[in-house]
Amino acid sequence: MTQIERYIFRIALSAFLACLVGLTGTIWVTQALRELDLITAKGQTLLIFLLVTGLSLPTLIAVISPMALFIAVIYALNKLNGDSELIVMSAAGMKPRAILRPFLTLAFAISFLTAFLTIQVMPSSFQELRDVVTRVRGDLIANVVKEGQFTSLENGITFHFRERGQGGALLGLFIQDKREAGKTKVYLAERGLAIDVDGQSYLALEKGSVHQQMKDSRDSSILTFERYTIDLAAFAPPDAEIVYKPRERSTTQLLFPDRSERYYLAQKGRFRAELHDRLSAWLYPIALTFIAFAALGDPRTTRQGRGLSVAGAIVAVTVLRIAGFAATSAAARSAGAVVAIYAVPLVAIGLSALVIFHGPAVRAAGTRLGAAIRRPRAPRLAAS
Structure with missing residues (x-):
């Protein structure tokens, strides 16, 4: 990366880390407060409390990272535009792909982190959490x-x-x-x-x-x-065999499940949806970066235009996440809907890239289309 690209990368990275730590810490504290009854009411040790609350951190980081990246990209672009640096870069002939490169570098790093957490760490943490909760619930004195x-x-x-x-x-x-x-x-x-x-x-x-x-x-x-x-x-009843849910199973177990297991036969759709949801999770940091850059990557001088662009980006991200959840839910019912799980972020990336690299042509086409719709039609002559 060039010096200017490293400068942009540092701004985005610092904003991302601040958002990630702040949001993760806030949500983790609220989750920890809900588990205080492990100590106060159920007589568990502080170590069990920290273990239960700590096992939720990989899930929080995986969920919050894309949104923290989206906020960081918006913050960095607004800062660059507010300090007129984005305008100077554009006037100096710096192409959009050069400005986008440091953001994409950060996005791919976050995608790698998200993939590692969702594919490897989260299933292990869910399984360990299930084992701990089972042991706590099996404590006769603490719970019964x-x-x-x-x-x-x-x-x-x-x-x-x-x-x-x-x-x-x-x-x-x-x-x-x-x-x-x-x-x-x-x-x-x-x-x-x-x-x-x-x-x-x-x-x-x-x-x-x-x-x-x-x-x-x-x-x-x-x-x-x-x-x-x-x-x-x-005194205690005999322990029942623990049946792990799809999200508590390793990715290998989802890829190669025991097809004779009753639970798998009854929940085959959930196994399929969970597998592809994990494999597609890494696409969302990239999609959110493209959406944020498509909305705010152009240098502008009016605050109103930036505010509307930020609102549009937030709406687009909301629609994207809703569509992703809907695709995952549909994949649990139909194998054909698996394509939609990957199509949702990929379509968002494609449309955003079209706006970034061909923005003037897209806006000109939209202007021509709008003018053609608003143009009054010539009155027809009555037949003689």
């Missing part, structure tokens, strides 16, 4: 048992605790165990704490008693204890 409520499980266990203390401790604990036919056990404890030993979950009870009574007997045995340990694995 509610403070101040009697919770009855399907296997004959009834849980109750008065309140949750510091460190996730359960205060005022009551457990009724009716798993064995004809026998009832009741555990009462002042305090209980879930612990993990060699990957197994246990509930350590402190200062309580165990009441055991047979069905046909009025007598009951009472055992007091200072510390008593219960295996929580017996």
